[in-house]
Amino acid sequence: MALVECPRCQKRISSKAKQCSHCQTSINGNLASLAKISHIEKSNQLMNHTFIFLTLFVAGAVLWFWGGEVAQGSRAIVAISSFAIGFSGYLITRIRIVMHKRKSV
Numbered sequence: 080m081a082l083v084e085c086p087r088c089q090k091r092i093s094s095k096a097k098q099c100s101h102c103q104t105s106i107n108g109n110l111a112s113l114a115k116i117s118h119i120e121k122s123n124q125l126m127n128h129t130f131i132f133l134t135l136f137v138a139g140a141v142l143w144f145w146g147g148e149v150a151q152g153s154r155a156i157v158a159i160s161s162f163a164i165g166f167s168g169y170l171i172t173r174i175r176i177v178m179h180k181r182k183s184v
C-alpha cells in the first residue's frame with residue numbers, strides 16, 4: 080500500500096482507497112489519471128492567470144502613455160494600479176507555475 084495525494088484536496092490517502100477520506104472524492108481506482116487531469120487543469124488555470132495579469136500589465140502601460148502624453152489624475156492612478164497589479168500578479172503566477180511543474184505526477 081502506498082500513500083498518494085488526493086487529486087482534489089492534496090491530502091495523503093491510500094492508493095487503494097476508493098474514496099478520499101478527507102473530501103469524499105471518489106477515486107474509482109484510477110488515481111493516476113485523475114491526478115494527471117487535475118494537474119493539467121491546474122496548469123491551464125495558472126496559464127489563464129498569467130494571461131489576465133499580462134493583459135492588466137499591458138493595459139496599464141497603454142493607459143499611462145495613451146495619446147503620447149503621460150497620464151495625470153485619476154487616469155494615472157488607474158494606470159499605475161493595473162500596471163503594478165499586473166506586474167506583481169504575473170511574477171507570482173510565474174513562480175506558482177514553476178512550483179507546480181516541480182510537482183511530478
Ligand SMILES: [Zn+2]
Nearest residue numbers: 085088099102
Ligand atoms: Zn481529498
